[in-house]
Each structure stands twice: as C-alpha cells, then as structure tokens.
Amino acid sequence: MESIQAKNIKPQINKQSDFFSWQLFLYVQKHPQATEQRIYEDKDSMLYIGSTRDEGWIHAQQLRNLCSMGQKLQRFAYGRKHGTESWKDVTDKFWSEYMKKGVCSIHDDIVHKWKETDKDRTCEYCGEYETKHTVLKPDVEWRKPLKQ
Numbered sequence: 001m002e003s004i005q006a007k008n009i010k011p012q013i014n015k016q017s018d019f020f021s022w023q024l025f026l027y028v029q030k031h032p033q034a035t036e037q038r039i040y041e042d043k044d045s046m047l048y049i050g051s052t053r054d055e056g057w058i059h060a061q062q063l064r065n066l067c068s069m070g071q072k073l074q075r076f077a078y079g080r081k082h083g084t085e086s087w088k089d090v091t092d093k094f095w096s097e098y099m100k101k102g103v104c105s106i107h108d109d110i111v112h113k114w115k116e117t118d119k120d121r122t123c124e125y126c127g128e129y130e131t132k133h134t135v136l137k138p139d140v141e142w143r144k145p146l147k148q
C-alpha cells in the first residue's frame with residue numbers, strides 16, 4: 001500500500017472532524033510513511049494504527065482512542081504478551097473503507113450523520129439506512145378512587 005497523504009484526509013474546518021477524523025489527519029501528518037500507517041485488528045476486533053510488525057513488536061495506538069477528540073497522539077509498544085503475532089493486518093481493507101465511509105468506519109454506530117425524513121433516515125457518510133417505528137411503552141399513573 002502507498003502511504004496515505006494527510007492532505008487527502010483533511011477535515012474542512014481545523015480541529016473538527018466531519019467525514020474525516022481530525023485526529024487521524026494529525027496522526028498521518030505526523031507519520032507520513034506507509035510503514036507507520038499499518039492497521040491491525042486484535043482478537044477482540046479492536047483496531048490499532050501503527051508501525052510495521054517487527055519481530056512481534058508493533059508501535060501503535062488504539063484507533064478509537066486516537067480518534068476521540070482531545071486525545072494525545074501517543075503510541076505504545078505492543079508485544080507478544082498482547083498477542084501481536086495473531087493481530088491481523090487489515091491495512092488495505094481499512095483505508096479503502098475509510099475513504100468511502102469516513103469516520104463511520106472507525107466508530108461504528110455512534111457517529112453517523114443522519115439525514116431524517118418522516119419515515120426514515122440515511123447516514124450521509126456511510127449510507128447506513130434505518131426506518132422509523134413508533135413504539136408504545138407501558139406507563140403508570142395514579143388515580144383517585146371513584147366516589148360512589
């Protein structure tokens with residue numbers, strides 16, 4: 001994979017994520033080499049961004065953590081005791097999805113930008129589609145007894 005260029009994933013307004021994550025933009029700006037932009041998935045499906053694996057060592061940061069506003073760009077050395085031999089390299093898959101779905105490919109269901117109608121809503125970023133349903137929930141009320 002060629003390196004991702006910061007200018008191609010820059011949000012429109014400084015310090016604000018839109019389709020693209022401001023934090024991920026900062027990371028790529030700081031680490032422009034493809035060898036530092038690898039994406040790994042651990043056994044719990046958690047994603048990490050970091051360096052090419054070197055004898056079991058990966059210098060990385062958890063992607064969701066990195067992409068939360070105000071987090072430091074801070075990588076840790078993950079080694080065998082973190083199970084790094086079995087971390088799956090999903091670099092190509094992740095970056096191609098990120099270019100299509102933006103922040104939704106990092107945070108799943110919590111960052112959709114919904115466009116709503118009376119009946120349904122569609123995410124402007126990733127295309128997720130949901131229909132609207134009215135739900136009736138049981139409720140409790142207090143009443144005076146009827147006088148006879």
Ligand SMILES: [Zn+2]
Nearest residue numbers: 104112123126
């Ligand atoms: Zn979405």
